[in-house]
Amino acid sequence: MLPGLEPFAAAELRALRGVREPRAAAGAVRFAFAGPWAALHALRTVVAVYAVVPFAVPRPKALLGHEHLTRLLAAIAAVRRGAPAGERFASFRLGAAGEGSSVLMRLAETLARETGLAFEPETGELLLRLRRAPHQEGWEALLRLTPRPLSARRWRVCNLPGGLNAGVAAAMLALAEVRASDRLLNAMCGSGTLAIEQALTLPPARLLACDTSAAALACTRDNARAAGVTLELLQADATALPLPDASVSVVVADPPWGDAVGTHGRNRALYPAFLLEAARVTAPGGRLVILTHELRLFDEVLAQPAVRARWDSVRSVQVFHGGHRPRLWLLRRLA
Ligand SMILES: C[S@@+](CC[C@H](N)C(=O)[O-])C[C@H]1O[C@@H](n2cnc3c(N)ncnc32)[C@H](O)[C@@H]1O
The missing domain is CATH 3.30.2130 (VC0802-like)
Structure with missing residues (x-):
């Protein structure tokens, strides 16, 4: 692994x-x-x-x-x-x-x-x-034991730059402890790895995936079809979601790290705005699991008073992903 x-x-x-x-x-x-x-x-x-x-x-x-x-x-x-x-x-x-x-x-x-x-x-x-x-x-x-590595999922018919390793996605979803009753949003879904992995293991009550990019959503759609699962797709900005307050219980995301996707400059605005918007749509007690290599920026954002008032940082785990050492964070929505 x-x-x-x-x-x-x-x-x-x-x-x-x-x-x-x-x-x-x-x-x-x-x-x-x-x-x-x-x-x-x-x-x-x-x-x-x-x-x-x-x-x-x-x-x-x-x-x-x-x-x-x-x-x-x-x-x-x-x-x-x-x-x-x-x-x-x-x-x-x-x-x-x-x-x-x-x-x-x-x-x-x-x-x-x-x-x-x-x-x-x-x-x-x-x-x-x-x-x-x-x-x-x-x-x-x-x-x-298998002709192909298990991490090379059969459903992956479409790949995008910055695509998430399916094993890391599975670990993120384990960290989120997703239950059948959850309403889960995969924000900034790219090729849909997190949403599809969840749909294949335990489809939650509601499973949404959003991205601003129509190409990314088309890629998610193709992968979901190959996996035989159904997702609700939204072409939407993760910093201004078309969802009511407290309408989901889990958010999972691997936002741009500023190398393969996005820029460090844009991430300075994206990260705090996303954490606040994710807090708005997540019900109290809900979870946010996020993977990023923007380690210093993420620490700074977590320390901002508006973010600290909404998210409790429960656990963080360093993993190896594509030559980087990003971190997974589990945050809990404060009441
Ligand atoms: C690192 S990729 C996600 C990779 C994905 N997990 C996968 O497995 O393919 C980041 C994604 O965030 C999307 N994105 C960037 N800024 C966004 C925003 N403000 N709102 C929604 N999506 C955004 C990009 O279009 C890109 O698809």
Whole structure:
């Protein structure tokens, strides 16, 4: 998972039957699992899930020995059997330091011959990573359970600059603790990631998405159609919303950060105006979850008396997103 999302992934795992001992490390959660793999395919905050097969060997060459090769082939067969419904693995690739080494080339040739999978070094669907075991002697093979990363959502048929990573969107929605009774607004929705992720997990009583850009709304519409979900779309300025006071209970947004979208200069006016308008349309006790890389500006805005009077800053979490270290904030609407 993206660094920073470990607690969200661990919480998602703990909610699954058959998961034991989830342990978070940097950018990963290791766990034991005894359950149907389809449950793992449905995880939303992770980039990918791997089966880990440990080998007590001093170097990868030993994997070519009969006993280890048999275990590795059995693990590959299990991953192929467990492919998500409607998907299959036709090829594989290796991910390891020294990928071009003669030993790894021999391993690739052997696996291709024994499994019938085509070896495609760049695009192979079954990703097999080899690395030194992090906590003990030996090596481990990591086999990705799905042909595509889980974070590459199938519904995404339209992309826009500054598009939100779907795993980060899922974490934001978890932070907002959205319930079926909520009325949720995804302000500045862009390609619609937050609204669509929510519609797919738990459609709230009302689900609105707004953006000033007609192109962004068209993109959201295409993605929503591909996801098979329905959203109420508004072409509207998030600083002057066509919504009554206290008409929503949750607002989620990743406003422009001033690099891929918008400018730092415009953000100085946008951020305080948005927080005040979001406060107007949010009922007391409601939540605002916002992701931004404008860290100093956001701190300044939160400290403004008019904003402090309306929003209580409950929690903030730093995440890794597209080479940046933005923060997620959970704010609660004061009465
Ligand atoms: C970072 S993008 C959002 C990305 C989106 N979450 C996604 O996954 O594609 C910011 C969006 O805010 C929109 N925007 C900027 N200023 C706005 C405003 N005042 N009111 C509404 N939308 C605005 C932009 O058109 C852009 O689509």
